[in-house]
Amino acid sequence: MQPIITEMRKQETVNVILAILMGAGTAIVAYYFVSTVQFLASFRPSIENLNTLEFRGLDFSLKIAVTILLSAGFISLLLFFFKLPRFHGPADAIIGANDKELGIDIKSGLLSAVASIAAIGGGAPVGQYGPLVHFGATLSAIIKKFARLKDTSGEVLLGCGVAAAISAAFSAPLAGILFAHEVVLRHFALRTFAPVTIASATAFAVMQNFFPMDPILPQIDTSISNFSEVLSLAIIGLIGGVIAVIFMRLFSFFGAQAAKVPGPVYTRPFYPAVTLIIIASFVPQIMGLGTETVIATIEGKIGISVLIGILLLKTVMTAFSISFSFFGGVFSPALLIGITFGGAVGAFGMANFGFSAETAALCTLAGMGAVISSTIGAPISTILIVLELTQDYQATTGVMISVVFANLISNELFGRSLFDKQLFARGFDMQLSRQDLKLSKITIGTLATKEYCPLSPHENAQGMIEKLKEGGFAEGYIISEDNKLVSKVEALDLIDGQTSGDKDYFRLLETDSILACADKLSEFVGESAPILNSEGVLVGVINEADVFKAYKDASEKSHQEEV
Structure with a gap:
């Protein structure tokens, strides 16, 4: 018992040390990531008037065309030389944490970070926080590989990297801790909580002391003065949830269009790039992170019609760009989409319903929270x-109302998040428990055995009975000359002289998952169930005990990971 306790304490000590390193390392990376984006963005022309939608002149168009095309060209070269089918983001971090066999692809993670820096710096309407989150996960994979850590320590480290990235990017250590557990790890195991907390706190401390950055949101006064304003926050949540659903569905639409586009993958970034040049010549507010637009909207300096125009174009162009490998994150775009929506509602309320400036500011934050929370x-x-x-x-309480209603509607119309839907399209159902997720990826064919009695359709009843007796079976499988299963016959039927067997027998396909088969076998009665391939050939058989053993093993392994 004592050696086990000593080993556990040693592992905990190692995890704490690694958590501190992850927190500090991720904070440093986050600072230089953001600084590089800002440096590249400095080459773009500044937007003189945010409160207008008009042609900004040929000189402006030519300057943004240079930066956009250079970034698209650079990303195209990455796709070409490194043969990447796609870039990786938070969805890959989620499945990397929940499926140990897949893990995090280090090469794709590093290249995705580089691609996102180029895209955002060049003016693509994408975000930086998703790539930062995934890079935190990639950094954990690098350390795990070189330190030769166990899978359990690797998962802890991944959570540390994600939490540190959020903490450093937003100066929000509490949100970093919860984000890592709520979105990525999908559990609140005690063994991960302490290291993740330490990593998040370390990242925050490093950023505050060595790399202080300007806050994302300006300081504003907000208030909720009457019930009608509470009702407006609920309505903002419902409409914000619908906007988030439209935003997320556009990814499926543009993803399908990208797959139909002729030519190699590395040509895809130029489609949104050229489109962006045309649109940004009139509406440059949609380019990049849109930080200036966010601040101006919160301060009430942009009109309703301009806000709606920015909202619509940012929603479409972000989904278009990311789907066509003009890569980046969705958090910043969702933030801008939500803020422009909330800002338009607040401005409308001030003009028609007597909203105060403080209430209008709260509506802006509420719209932001509604769209972001539903999207991620x-x-x-x-x-x-x-x-x-x-x-x-008080602002947080108001935003909380909108967030609740937004997630009610988005969960009903779309699902938990954009990331979960992306994973579902790849065959991972994140609505399942860890145990069921493991079982959904294991095919029943891997459990097939040869413990069955093969029979020839040309044998008589007595010959079949003798074979069953010899093997100790109560049922046999009649197999044709081309190895296809014809029917399944029981000993009692053979005693009655019936050799044709049951041709409408219960069967499983070798490609079926154990999870699906466990449900099917709940109504099965018999000695064993046949497993066939797509051509009807008998691969083997399985009994209920084997399936339930696999279920039990997966359950125990999942329990160990989550304790």
Whole structure:
């Protein structure tokens, strides 16, 4: 017992040390990531008037065309030389944490970070926080590989990297801790909580002391003065949830269009790049992170019609760009989409319903929270981010109302998040428990055995009975000359002289998952169930005990990971 305790304490000590290193390392990377994006963005022409939608002149168009095409060209070269089918983001971090066999692809992770820096710096309407989250996960994979850590320590480290990335990017250590557990790890095991907390706190401390950055949101006054304003926050949540659903569905639409586009993958970034040049010549507010637009909207300096125009174009162009490998994250775009929506509602309320400036500002934050939380599937983390960014309890309470209603509608119309839907399209159902997720990836063919009695259709009843007796079976499988299963026959039928057997027998396909088969076998009665390939050839058989053993093994392994 004592050696086991000593080993556990040693592992915990190692995890704490690694958590500190991950927190500090991720904070440093986050600082230089953001600094590089800002440096590249400095080459783009500044937007003189944010409160207008008009042609900015040929000189402006030519300058943004240069930066956009250079970034698209650079990303195209990455896709060409490194033969990447796609870039990786938060969805890959989620499945890397929940499926140990897949893990995090280090090469794709590093190249995705580089591609996102180029895209954002060049003016693509994408975000930086998703790539930062995935890079935190990639950094954990690098350390795991070179330190030769176990899978359990690797998962802890991945959670540390994700939490540190959020903490460093938003100066929100509490949100970083919760985001790592709520969105990526999908559990709150005690063995991960302490290291993740340490990593998040370390990243925050490093950023505050060595790399202080300007806050994402300006300091504003907010208030909720009457019930009608509470009702407006609920309505903002419902409409914000619908906007988020439209935003997320556009990824499926443009993803399908990207697959139909002729030519190699590395040509795809130029489609959104050229489109962006045309649109940004009139609406440059949609380019890049849109930080200036966010601040101006919160301060009430942009009109309703301009806000709606930015909202619509940012929604479409972000989905278009990311789907066509003009790569980046969705958090910043969702933030801008939500803020422009909330800002338009607040301005409309001031003009028609007597909203105060404080209430209008709260509507802006509420719209932001509604769209972000629905898109990334992190309602609690979003609420905490708002609290840590604004230090305003009343604002957080208002945003919480909108977040709740937004997630009610988005979950009903779309699902938990954009990331979960992306994973579902790749064959991973994140609605399942870890245990069921493991079983959904194991095919029943891997458990097939040869413990059955093969029979020839030309044998008589007595000959079949003798074979069953010799093997100790109560049923046999009649197999044709081309090895296809004809029917299944029981000993009692053979005693009655019936050799044709049951041709409408219960069967499983070798490509079926254990999870699916466990449900099918709940109504099965018999000695064993045949497993066939797509051509009807008998691969082997399985009994209920084997399936339930696999279920039990997966359950125990999942329990060990989550304790």
